[in-house]
Amino acid sequence: MQLGLVGLGKMGGNMRERLRAAGHEVVGFDRNPEVSDVASVAELVEKLAAPRAVWVMVPAGVTEATIDELAGLLDAGDIIVDGGNSRYSDDGPRAARLGAQGIGYVDAGVSGGVWGRENGYALMVGGAPEHVERLMPIFDALKPAGEFGFVHAGPVGAGHYSKMVHNGIEYALMHAYAEGYELMAASELITDVPGVIKSWREGTVVRSWLLDLLDAALEADPQLAGLRGYADDTGEGRWTVEEAIRLAVPMNVIAASLFARFTSRQEDSPAMKAVAALRNQFGGHAIHKNP
Amino acid sequence: MQLGLVGLGKMGGNMRERLRAAGHEVVGFDRNPEVSDVASVAELVEKLAAPRAVWVMVPAGVTEATIDELAGLLDAGDIIVDGGNSRYSDDGPRAARLGAQGIGYVDAGVSGGVWGRENGYALMVGGAPEHVERLMPIFDALKPAGEFGFVHAGPVGAGHYSKMVHNGIEYALMHAYAEGYELMAASELITDVPGVIKSWREGTVVRSWLLDLLDAALEADPQLAGLRGYADDTGEGRWTVEEAIRLAVPMNVIAASLFARFTSRQEDSPAMKAVAALRNQFGGHAIHKNP
Amino acid sequence: MQLGLVGLGKMGGNMRERLRAAGHEVVGFDRNPEVSDVASVAELVEKLAAPRAVWVMVPAGVTEATIDELAGLLDAGDIIVDGGNSRYSDDGPRAARLGAQGIGYVDAGVSGGVWGRENGYALMVGGAPEHVERLMPIFDALKPAGEFGFVHAGPVGAGHYSKMVHNGIEYALMHAYAEGYELMAASELITDVPGVIKSWREGTVVRSWLLDLLDAALEADPQLAGLRGYADDTGEGRWTVEEAIRLAVPMNVIAASLFARFTSRQEDSPAMKAVAALRNQFGGHAIHKNP
C-alpha cells in the first residue's frame, strides 16, 4: 500500500527501506533534501491517494508541529501514525483534535534500534480497531518475521504506553547486568569477567539479547576502558516512574536504574556534599576539600 | 569417562541421564534407594577406578557432611566437584582441607533448572587448571551445544562466585519485568497486557528467556490470579548483596529486588506500623487498627 | 491586623485561635456553620476593610474553587494566601490570573500538625516582597517563638515548594527510623526495643522530634500491636519525587520511602506474583496458591 513517511533519520530511513523491500510504495519527506523524496510535506500529501496514511517519525521535540502541519493538509478519512517516542499522555488530546477533523490517529511504539532494518521492528500500537486494521500491511512489513513483535495494545495511547514501559524495563535490565558486571570486576576471584559474561549466553536463566550485546561490547573492549560511565536518558524511563507514582505502583528497581543515570551525569553530588558536611559537623570526620 | 555422582534429585537425576546419553559411565548414589545405583557412598567410591572424580549435587545443608564423608574414602589424586549452591567463601577452606590429603577440588555453578536435561546446563567452574582439564569431558557433556554455556572463571571459588552473581542478576531481571507488568496491569489504557508481553519476544531490546517464561506463565493464567505474590530466596541473592557491601560496590537494583522478596513474605510490615504510628502522632492521621 | 480565614478545620480552626490570642482580628468562614463566624465567603469579604488579606486553608481538592470564588469578590490591592497543600506548580498560573485583577498572591507551606496551636506553625512562604511584607504580622503570630520557623523562600511557588521538599524529607526520616525499629524488633538480642528508642532522645546523632514521637507511640503500644502497617500519602511525597525526576536529581532514599507506602496499601503485589510465576517456570519452585 501507499504510505507517507515524514522523518528519514536513523529510524525512518531504515524503515523506508524495509517497507519498500516488502513492496510498499513509500513517499518520504525529510528536511534534508539529500534523503527526501519530495520537497515539502505538502508535496508528500499531494502524491498520496486518499484515504491517505502518513507515518510521522521525527524527534519528540518537533512531533507536535509536524502533526499540526499535516492536519492542515490532510482530509477526513486520512490517518496519521506517530511512531516517535511521544509521551502517551499526549496521544489522547492529539487524537481528539484530529478526530474533530475526521482524521484518524494511531500511536506506535517502535523498538529495534539500529538492528531493525534487518531483524524487523517490534511494534506496540494503540488506536481504534478500524484504523489499526487499515495499517496492518505496513505493520506486517515492519515487524519481525515470526509470530511475535506486534501488538495492538489498546485504544489511542496504549502503543506509546507499552513502549514507555518497555523502555523502563530496559533501563533496569541493563542496570542489573551492570551491577553484576561491576561486582565481578571488583572481585579478586574472577580472572575472566568477559568469559563469564560470554558463557551465560546459553543455558542460563539470565540469557537475553542485552546479554549478547554486553558480550559484544566486552569483546571490543574487555575492560570498557575506552568509555566513561555516563548515560543520558530519553524520557521513557522518567515517564515510567512518573506513571508508577500516579498509579501508586511500587517501582524501586526501575527508579533506581533511572537515578543511577542521573548520578552518572553529575560532576559532583550536592547530596553527598551535604552528607560530608554533616559528618564533619558531628564527628569531626575529615572532609575532602575542593582545590 | 567414569564419574561418581552423589545426589540424584531434580538436578542430579537429570544430569545423570544427560551424561549417560553422552556415553559416560555414571555411578550415582542417593539416599533414596529407588533412584540410587549403589547402596552407599563407600560402594560408589569402590566402583570407580582411581584417579576418581566424584560430583556432589546435594542440598546446601548437607554438602559439607557429604564432602567430609567422601574425603574419608577417596585417595590422593582424586577430585571432588561441588555442583551445589555453596557460598563461594566456603570453597577456599574446603579446597585447602582436601588439598592436604592430595584430593583436588573444583566448584561448579550450575544453571538451567528443569530445562537442563534437554538444553544443557550452563557451567561456571572454579579450580586449578589441571583439575578442570581432567573434568572437561564431563563439562562438555553437561553444557549446552554451541560455543557458550561454559567458563573456567578462575581459581577455586570462582565458579560459585559467578553463579552467585548470575543469580543476583536474575533477581533483578525478574523484578524489572515484574514492575513493568504491574504498571501495565494497573493502567486503564492497556487492554491486553499478556499480548504486550508476548509481542516483546521478538525485535525488542527486552527480549530474553525470562520474558519467554513470563509469556508462558501468562498463557496459563492471564491475570496470575491463581498464585500469591510470595517469593522465597535461596541464598545467592543475599550473598551477592553482602559481597557488594564487602567490596563497596553500589547495588541498588539487585538489593531492591532482594528486599521485595523479604517484603513479600511478611504478613504485615513492622516498619510501616512505625510509619503509621508516627503519622498518627504528628498529624492525627487515621490509623488502620488491627481487629 | 484583620485577616479573613476560609477553612476552619483541624488546621484552620487552631490557627484562628493562635491569631486571636496574638491580638489579631480574624473573620473565619467554614462550610460548617457551627464553627463559622460568617454565613458566606461574600459576608467574610464584606466584613474586612480594604486592602484585605484572606488566608485560604481548605482541602487541596477545593482550593482552586475557593480561590476563584474569592477572586470574584475581592478588589485590586487585596491579597490571597494559600496555606493549603497545593502543588507548587499551580501557584504561578494562579498568581498570574489573580495578578491580572490586581490581587496579590502568596503561597504558604504550613507545618506543625496538631501541635501547631501551642508550639506555633513553621511557615515557608513564597511571593512578592511587598505582599509578604504586608502579611508579616500574621506570619509572626503564627510562627513559633524564637528565631526559626519562618522563611521567605523565594517568589510565588517557593513556599509550597519548600513545604513539598520538607514533606519528602519527612517521609524518608520516618522510614529510616522505621527500618531501624523493624531490625531491632526482629533481633533476638535486643530485649527492650522501646527502651533503646527512648534512650536515643538525648545525646545521640539521631535525636529529633520524630524520634520523640516514636517514643510516645511505643509508650502507648510497645509492640505497635494495635495498628496495621498501612500508610496513606497526601501528595507532597509524590511531587517531590516527580520534581526530582524533572530536574534529574537522584532520589533513591525518598523514593524508596514513598514506594514503601504504596506497597503498604496493597493486598497482594502483582509484581511479586510475576516473580513467583517466573520462579515456578524456570526452577519448578513451589508457588503459594490462592485459595
Add this chain to the structure above:
Amino acid sequence: MQLGLVGLGKMGGNMRERLRAAGHEVVGFDRNPEVSDVASVAELVEKLAAPRAVWVMVPAGVTEATIDELAGLLDAGDIIVDGGNSRYSDDGPRAARLGAQGIGYVDAGVSGGVWGRENGYALMVGGAPEHVERLMPIFDALKPAGEFGFVHAGPVGAGHYSKMVHNGIEYALMHAYAEGYELMAASELITDVPGVIKSWREGTVVRSWLLDLLDAALEADPQLAGLRGYADDTGEGRWTVEEAIRLAVPMNVIAASLFARFTSRQEDSPAMKAVAALRNQFGGHAIHKNP
C-alpha cells in the same frame, strides 16, 4: 569509683575529663605518653584495686589485641567494657572467652562525637545485669543530664547492636536531608536554600539535631562549595544492612544511603560504563570516551 581507661584519643580523652569532673578516679593509658597517666597497660591494672573495671576505647582494629592483653593481666571478678565500634557479633565469643577466666564483659555503644564532653554521651549497653549494675556510676557520669541517653538494651552484644542500628538510621537521616537539599539547590524557585533549612529548625516535623548541624554547615559555607561530595563509612552502616539481610528485613532506605556513599568514592562507575556500552550497542547512542 575507680576506672581504668585504655585509649585517650578524641573520644577517650574527653570521656576521662567528663568522668573526673564527676568525681571518679580515672587511670588512663594511651600509646601516646603525652596524654597517658601510666606507662603501660600492666601499670594501669596495678594501679586499680580489685575488683577492677577497665574501659577499652581504642580503634576497632586494635580492640581485640587490647582486650587480649588485658585478659592476661586481670583477675576473676574484674570487668572489661568495650566502648568502641565493634561488630556486635564479636561480643558473644569475646564474653565467653573472658567468662572462662571469670572476667565480666560489657559492650557499650557510645554516641555523641565531639560534643559528648559537654552534652554527655548517649550509651547503649549490653551485658549481664550484675555487671551493668556495678558500672552504673560510670554510665551515670558519662550520659547526658536528664532522663534519656542510657539504655541497658539486653545481654552481651545488645549494646553494640543498638549502636549499629543507630548509625544505620543516621546514614539514612543524613541522606534524606541531603536529597531534599540537592533538590532545592537544583530548583530555580528557591532563592534562599540555607534560609529554608534554617527555618525548619522550629515548628516543623523534620526538626532534629542533624538539621541544626546542616544549618551550621550552611552558615559556614552557603553552597558547600569548599568540599567534595565524598563520604567514608565506618562499618556500622554495612553491618546494619548485612544484619537486615540475615533477618530478611527489607531495608531499602538505609541500604540506598549506604550505596550512595560507595558511589561517592568512585572516580567512575564500572556499572555505568556497562550501561553506556549497552546503549551504544543497541541504539547507536553516543558514548563519552575516555581521553
